[in-house]
Amino acid sequence: MADKKDYYEVLGVQKGCSDDELKKAYRAMVKKYHPDLHPDDKDAEAKMKEVNEAYDVLSDKDKRAKYDQFGFAGVDPSYAGGAGGYSGGGFSGNFSGFGDIGDIFDSFFGGGMGGFGGSRANPNAPRKGQDIRTQVQVSFLEACKGTGVDIRVNRLEKCPQCGGSGAKSGTSPETCPDCRGSGQVRVSQRTPLGVFQTTKTCDRCGGSGRIIRDPCPACSGQGRVRKVLQKNVSIPQGIDDGQSLRITGEGDCGVNGGPNGDLIIRVSVKQDDVFEREGFDIYTEIPISYMQAALGDELMIPTIDGKVKYRIPAGTQNGDSFVLRGQGVPRLYRSGRGDHHVSVRVEVPRNLTKKQADLLKAFDDSLDDRNDAGRKSFFDRFK
Ligand SMILES: [Zn+2]
Ligand SMILES: [Zn+2]
Numbered sequence: 001m002a003d004k005k006d007y008y009e010v011l012g013v014q015k016g017c018s019d020d021e022l023k024k025a026y027r028a029m030v031k032k033y034h035p036d037l038h039p040d041d042k043d044a045e046a047k048m049k050e051v052n053e054a055y056d057v058l059s060d061k062d063k064r065a066k067y068d069q070f071g072f073a074g075v076d077p078s079y080a081g082g083a084g085g086y087s088g089g090g091f092s093g094n095f096s097g098f099g100d101i102g103d104i105f106d107s108f109f110g111g112g113m114g115g116f117g118g119s120r121a122n123p124n125a126p127r128k129g130q131d132i133r134t135q136v137q138v139s140f141l142e143a144c145k146g147t148g149v150d151i152r153v154n155r156l157e158k159c160p161q162c163g164g165s166g167a168k169s170g171t172s173p174e175t176c177p178d179c180r181g182s183g184q185v186r187v188s189q190r191t192p193l194g195v196f197q198t199t200k201t202c203d204r205c206g207g208s209g210r211i212i213r214d215p216c217p218a219c220s221g222q223g224r225v226r227k228v229l230q231k232n233v234s235i236p237q238g239i240d241d242g243q244s245l246r247i248t249g250e251g252d253c254g255v256n257g258g259p260n261g262d263l264i265i266r267v268s269v270k271q272d273d274v275f276e277r278e279g280f281d282i283y284t285e286i287p288i289s290y291m292q293a294a295l296g297d298e299l300m301i302p303t304i305d306g307k308v309k310y311r312i313p314a315g316t317q318n319g320d321s322f323v324l325r326g327q328g329v330p331r332l333y334r335s336g337r338g339d340h341h342v343s344v345r346v347e348v349p350r351n352l353t354k355k356q357a358d359l360l361k362a363f364d365d366s367l368d369d370r371n372d373a374g375r376k377s378f379f380d381r382f383k
Pocket of ligand 2 (some may be wrong): 202
């Protein structure tokens with residue numbers, strides 16, 4: 001705001017200029033800087049904003065007088081904000097007088113002058129129903145194998161009593177006499193730039209073009225009613241925590257014949273004590289005893305298909321891992337599976353009795369270089 005330019009300077013007119021001069025200058029500026037002529041040009045957009053603000057003040061007798069006397073402080077600062085956007089709904093009237101730039105003004109006045117209450121989105125256009133979101137929780141195994149879950153949601157459905165028309169059974173909606181069903185009525189509007197023929201939403205029917213004399217008691221004339229949907233949804237195998245399923249057309253009923261919204265189900269997967277997942281691979285840590293590690297053993301490894309035998313060799317070290325290929329999670333909507341990675345954790349015995357400790361010491365004394373080569377070579381380096 002600090003470097004705001006003088007309004008007269010912005011429009012390139014002299015202080016004390018006539019209304020006609022002002023209008024002329026303004027039109028020239030619009031022609032020059034209108035965003036429609038400079039798509040994606042930030043400078044033009046900023047310039048147009050300045051021009052719009054300046055004109056809004058100078059074209060108003062009171063504001064102009066205050067501005068002349070007090071400068072920017074004299075005009076309501078919030079006013080500048082109100083003159084900001086150009087992207088409002090199109091203004092659909094003929095701009096008598098300067099037809100050559102009529103199109104520019106069409107889009108310009110929609111937002112620039114705060115709107116004339118002109119055409120909004122057509123209320124009769126088909127609209128898609130709202131999407132409905134819900135959440136389900138499944139176990140780790142259910143996510144791997146796929147499952148069915150029961151869901152219960154509230155949704156808007158087409159009223160069964162009136163078939164969606166909103167009119168009491170035996171009657172039907174009538175065409176609005178004021179707008180003859182178009183939902184829009186023509187009005188004349190006086191503005192600083194002349195008289196506009198414009199259209200606005202029909203007050204009588206609210207833009208729907210129809211009047212319901214006897215509303216359907218089941219839906220109060222809305223044509224849609226809230227119902228509970230109970231449904232068993234199948235959760236595909238391989239789904240991961242946080243992923244969503246979209247069931248097309250199972251959301252709220254559409255309006256004016258529009259399509260239904262969708263039902264979106266977010267799946268959360270409970271953590272598992274044994275299995276951890278990354279992508280389609282599974283990770284498991286298996287505790288083994290000191291003896292199993294030293295002598296080797298046949299382990300029973302839990303997988304998502306049940307227990308699987310796996311022989312670890314003698315001399316297995318803490319943290320050693322192996323891979324069960326193709327035993328991981330089935331790939332979502334594809335064939336094949338990830339791998340199951342297993343790592344072993346050697347549990348060092350605790351709380352030894354005197355006798356156990358003596359046995360262990362005797363055992364340790366019996367070890368030679370062949371038994372723990374790694375430890376020996378490590379400490380040899382510090383001699
Ligand atoms: Zn109804
Ligand atoms: Zn109407």
